[in-house]
Amino acid sequence: MSTAHATPAYTLVMGNKNYSSWSLRPWFLLRQAGLPFSERVVALYESGYEQAIRDVSPSGKVPVLLHRTAAGEVRVWDSLAICEYLAELHPGLWPADPVARAMARSISAEMHSSFAALRNQFTCNVRRSTPMAPSPATRGDIDRIVALWTECRERYGAQGPFLFGQLSVADAMYAPICLRFRTYGVDLSGTAGNYQQMMLATPALRQLIRDAEAEPWIIARYEAN
Numbered sequence: 001m002s003t004a005h006a007t008p009a010y011t012l013v014m015g016n017k018n019y020s021s022w023s024l025r026p027w028f029l030l031r032q033a034g035l036p037f038s039e040r041v042v043a044l045y046e047s048g049y050e051q052a053i054r055d056v057s058p059s060g061k062v063p064v065l066l067h068r069t070a071a072g073e074v075r076v077w078d079s080l081a082i083c084e085y086l087a088e089l090h091p092g093l094w095p096a097d098p099v100a101r102a103m104a105r106s107i108s109a110e111m112h113s114s115f116a117a118l119r120n121q122f123t124c125n126v127r128r129s130t131p132m133a134p135s136p137a138t139r140g141d142i143d144r145i146v147a148l149w150t151e152c153r154e155r156y157g158a159q160g161p162f163l164f165g166q167l168s169v170a171d172a173m174y175a176p177i178c179l180r181f182r183t184y185g186v187d188l189s190g191t192a193g194n195y196q197q198m199m200l201a202t203p204a205l206r207q208l209i210r211d212a213e214a215e216p217w218i219i220a221r222y223e224a225n
Helices: 021-033 049-054 079-089 098-113 116-121 136-159 169-184 190-200 203-214
Strands: 010-014 037-041 064-069 072-077
Touching (some): 010 021, 072 079, 079 098, 079 169, 098 136, 116 136, 136 169
Parallel strands (some): 010 037
Antiparallel strands (some): 010 064
16 A cells, blocks of 8 residues: 555644744754655644644643554653654654764753743744844844854864754754744854854755744744744
8 A cells, every 4th residue: 555645643732833842843943854755834833823732732731742653652851851752763853973962962951941041032022123232131142153153163164054963853953043043133153153144944944934933923922023
């Protein structure tokens, strides 16, 4: 029996592509790694959205990965947990070298838990272009991210164009930052700037930008600054 048109085993339930940076991370990893998946976009703050999310997500938040297996459906929620799960099933999504892998996990966890000033001032809005001067706290976050990208690329750049040479979870975790810098006119130069431009040129982020621009929904709170 042909399986050419079989439904993908993975379904990613996600928020709006224009606004949901947490959803963007596993979406980018799945798409850029070439893993077949279907997507279900829940329009945040539209009527019934909370129940639509709770129907599939134990946390009541997006994203959540639904994985259809022979033993039943697996549900994984939280961006980093989803990426970790995918990396367990698809070797190569973390660096093979243990030292590089430790660093990749460290910077991914740092992205997950830090940079509050940047997140608050530079809210995710893919389709906007609004140059904005960063606050001192946001500038500190930007400088830290630039330092991380530069160090990773200088250590591992000979192995490929991504942070650790080949595509990894770390790139997925920082993909929304590349878009935020684009939205708010954060001008990067040198190694970090080259990395950002490479990421924006990936097939996954090019598609994400097209999809975000085509979405009809407007969330006023993310359009106000």
